[in-house]
Amino acid sequence: MIVTNLVLTAALAVLGLASALPPKIGTTNIGEGVSGSLGGGRATFKQTRNPRYRFNGARAVYRTYLKYGVPVPEDIIKAVKYTDALHAAQVERDTGSAAAVPIDDVDIAYVTPVTIGTPPQTLQLDFDTGSSDLWVFSSHTPASQVRGQEIYSPNKSSTAKLLEGHTWSITYGDGSASRGNVYVDNFTVGGLSVAQQAVQTAQQVSSSFTSETNIDGLLGLGFSTLNTVSPKSQLTFFDNAKASLDSPVFTVDLKAQAAGTYDFGFIDKAKYTGEITYVPVNTNPGYWTFTSSGYAVGSGSFSSQSITGIADTGTSLVYLPTAIVTAYYRQVSGATNSRNYGGYVFPCSSALPTFTFGVGDARFTIPSSYISYSPIAPGSSTCFGGLQSSSGLGINIWGDVALKAAFVVFNGANPPTIGWAKK
Numbered sequence: 001m002i003v004t005n006l007v008l009t010a011a012l013a014v015l016g017l018a019s020a021l022p023p024k025i026g027t028t029n030i031g032e033g034v035s036g037s038l039g040g041g042r043a044t045f046k047q048t049r050n051p052r053y054r055f056n057g058a059r060a061v062y063r064t065y066l067k068y069g070v071p072v073p074e075d076i077i078k079a080v081k082y083t084d085a086l087h088a089a090q091v092e093r094d095t096g097s098a099a100a101v102p103i104d105d106v107d108i109a110y111v112t113p114v115t116i117g118t119p120p121q122t123l124q125l126d127f128d129t130g131s132s133d134l135w136v137f138s139s140h141t142p143a144s145q146v147r148g149q150e151i152y153s154p155n156k157s158s159t160a161k162l163l164e165g166h167t168w169s170i171t172y173g174d175g176s177a178s179r180g181n182v183y184v185d186n187f188t189v190g191g192l193s194v195a196q197q198a199v200q201t202a203q204q205v206s207s208s209f210t211s212e213t214n215i216d217g218l219l220g221l222g223f224s225t226l227n228t229v230s231p232k233s234q235l236t237f238f239d240n241a242k243a244s245l246d247s248p249v250f251t252v253d254l255k256a257q258a259a260g261t262y263d264f265g266f267i268d269k270a271k272y273t274g275e276i277t278y279v280p281v282n283t284n285p286g287y288w289t290f291t292s293s294g295y296a297v298g299s300g301s302f303s304s305q306s307i308t309g310i311a312d313t314g315t316s317l318v319y320l321p322t323a324i325v326t327a328y329y330r331q332v333s334g335a336t337n338s339r340n341y342g343g344y345v346f347p348c349s350s351a352l353p354t355f356t357f358g359v360g361d362a363r364f365t366i367p368s369s370y371i372s373y374s375p376i377a378p379g380s381s382t383c384f385g386g387l388q389s390s391s392g393l394g395i396n397i398w399g400d401v402a403l404k405a406a407f408v409v410f411n412g413a414n415p416p417t418i419g420w421a422k423k
């Protein structure tokens, strides 16, 4: 047997397999970081745990054989390889969690802190499941278009690299727009890092972005097919991070007038009640498009009908077919569809019914307070509705007014699905 072992060990050494195993004694490859100080003839070393170390018994035995120069039995070598494979499968994966903070007192949008580059530059970005460009106010944005926003300066980041010859340009449904060039750099959200994230630097932003002083850029969480970078389109932060996540998901927990969270890689049971109802997602052309099973106005009967639309964290309001919206505002005294104000308005003193929408057999009720969206001007007694008609858009949109009423799982598995739960 010894002969066999000698041959085997020699073979391993020749094949370099032995080198796949840790170097021999004298190194600290024991999964514990060793830090300490030298000098003045004294040395003290404080050992710290390596959180990612997984103890491997077979490997410990293997080292002992090596330590005493005894040929390693075949079954130990097999056990080391088997347990290595097991550990590789269990390698600790990544997750992230970051706050979603409303930028004003009507929840028109939410921002989340991110860090870019080395040393890290912190910006507050609007996470937008309705688009797939990650763009930021930057040192390339004309000063006349910057009004208090934080900017990303690639020339102050030692890890920034220009994507030569790449540009981007996007126009959003509300008419806002931006364009510019592209860098890749280290990018972190809530403890979750991507080394070479495409960061699109703005050379031009439209007036609505300039005037939104609390938003330093957008982080697209739509499908990467929507990304506008040319000649080579880029991946979203989620697509880049997905492979290293415990689970290929992100969740959205937006709140009314309070900080919610975006979680990446895990589903936090503390954030919802009951069951999550998952439904299919149509990824064409690149939005999180799903079909709702119907609606009810206030305590009225539920109307079962398919309402196909997108879950869009980047849109403030809910935009649905005119028939549904008129059925809703018929229950609101003094409500009119105003050309002046660009949508349904009503006396702020009017009582508003709730609005319930279905996802499969589940039912989600949007409180009246979310639909009494805001006075059309400060101090006005006329209020703008949080539910508006989608007829001019060509797409139904479940924006923040609806998302605030639920805990939503954006499941990036293959095929993608979207899950809705009460909270």
Ligand SMILES: O=C(c1ccc(-c2ccco2)nc1O)N(Cc1ccccn1)C1CC1
Pocket: 130, 131, 132, 170, 171, 172, 173, 174, 226, 227, 228, 287, 310, 312, 315, 393, 395, 397
């Ligand atoms: O704002 C956008 C939107 C987002 C991304 C893109 C785009 C163009 C090229 C790549 O992405 N185009 C949009 O238009 N909404 C919401 C919307 C539409 C209409 C009115 C108001 N809100 C898209 C998700 C539907």
